[in-house]
Amino acid sequence: MRAVAGVDVTIHQGEFVALVGANGSGKSTLARLSNGLLLPTEGTVRVAGQSTAEAGALWEIRRRVGIVWQDPDNQLVAGTVEEDVAFGPENLGLPPEEISRRVERALHLVGLQSLRERPVHTLSGGQKQLVAIAGVLAMEPDAVILDEATAMLDPNSRRQVLAIAQRLAVEQRVAVVMITHHMDEAAVAGRVIALAGGRVVFDGPPAGLLADTALLQRIGLDVPPLVLIARRLREAGVDVPLVCPQVENLADHLCRLS
Numbered sequence: 001m002r003a004v005a006g007v008d009v010t011i012h013q014g015e016f017v018a019l020v021g022a023n024g025s026g027k028s029t030l031a032r033l034s035n036g037l038l039l040p041t042e043g044t045v046r047v048a049g050q051s052t053a054e055a056g057a058l059w060e061i062r063r064r065v066g067i068v069w070q071d072p073d074n075q076l077v078a079g080t081v082e083e084d085v086a087f088g089p090e091n092l093g094l095p096p097e098e099i100s101r102r103v104e105r106a107l108h109l110v111g112l113q114s115l116r117e118r119p120v121h122t123l124s125g126g127q128k129q130l131v132a133i134a135g136v137l138a139m140e141p142d143a144v145i146l147d148e149a150t151a152m153l154d155p156n157s158r159r160q161v162l163a164i165a166q167r168l169a170v171e172q173r174v175a176v177v178m179i180t181h182h183m184d185e186a187a188v189a190g191r192v193i194a195l196a197g198g199r200v201v202f203d204g205p206p207a208g209l210l211a212d213t214a215l216l217q218r219i220g221l222d223v224p225p226l227v228l229i230a231r232r233l234r235e236a237g238v239d240v241p242l243v244c245p246q247v248e249n250l251a252d253h254l255c256r257l258s
């Protein structure tokens with residue numbers, strides 16, 4: 001049996017893509033394929049034009065495509081925040097001033113400058129995940145994949161990670177792929193790719209997927225509560241959009257109506 005098959009997608013710089021699908025639908029397999037942790041038995045995975053199967057391409061591809069996993073404890077090397085973020089660039093053999101510049105920039109992007117000297121083990125789960133993201137950013141990647149990186153976090157940290165992911169795409173032109181089970185996170189992406197049984201069953205704007213209740217049910221995804229509320233309102237003749245990124249946006253629409 002194949003974990004993924006017939007997948008034909010291209011993700012561009014600056015895109016913010018949510019990758020969704022039920023357990024075992026192939027999301028993590030796709031993440032692993034995209035930076036050469038797994039090689040395809042058939043077909044080709046290209047990063048910046050280079051096949052992951054090309055001899056000698058892996059180092060460069062792994063630098064270009066960073067992955068943040070679910071559990072930050074599995075991806076931090078310990079020591080202080082600063083040391084952790086510097087670990088990747090140090091392994092690239094960069095000069096010290098370039099390492100400092102990258103660490104500075106990465107800490108700034110995730111808003112952790114004030115915690116730079118803290119030992120990582122004293123941080124909260126959410127803060128650790130931000131360190132893991134900074135570690136990936138210090139490699140100056142073209143793409144960042146967050147594989148359920150918010151799954152273990154409290155709602156506040158989840159929002160923080162989501163906001164950083166969005167900013168990376170919009171402001172830094174990084175291609176960001178957010179793998180998530182939270183359909184409310186997918187709702188704010190520019191594009192959603194849904195997998196079922198290793199195949200792409202939807203690829204388009206989030207509103208298109210969220211409006212298709214039959215498809216969501218068939219592939220085992222929840223309809224976000226905000227969409228359920230909007231649907232009820234629409235059924236009752238209230239003119240609101242079916243998909244609002246945040247509850248505040250729905251509230252704004254309602255206020256304008258009254």
Ligand SMILES: Nc1ncnc2c1ncn2[C@@H]1O[C@H](COP(=O)(O)OP(=O)(O)OP(=O)(O)O)[C@@H](O)[C@H]1O
Nearest residue numbers: 002003004021022023024025026027028029030148
């Ligand atoms: N190392 C492995 N060896 C064999 N089969 C695997 C391996 N890893 C995953 N699979 C299988 O590949 C398929 C896709 O798994 P994958 O982990 O990519 O799904 P996922 O969408 O990330 O699921 P989840 O939401 O649970 O993380 C599943 O059928 C899974 O059982």
Ligand SMILES: [Mg+2]
Nearest residue numbers: 027028029147
């Ligand atoms: Mg997975």
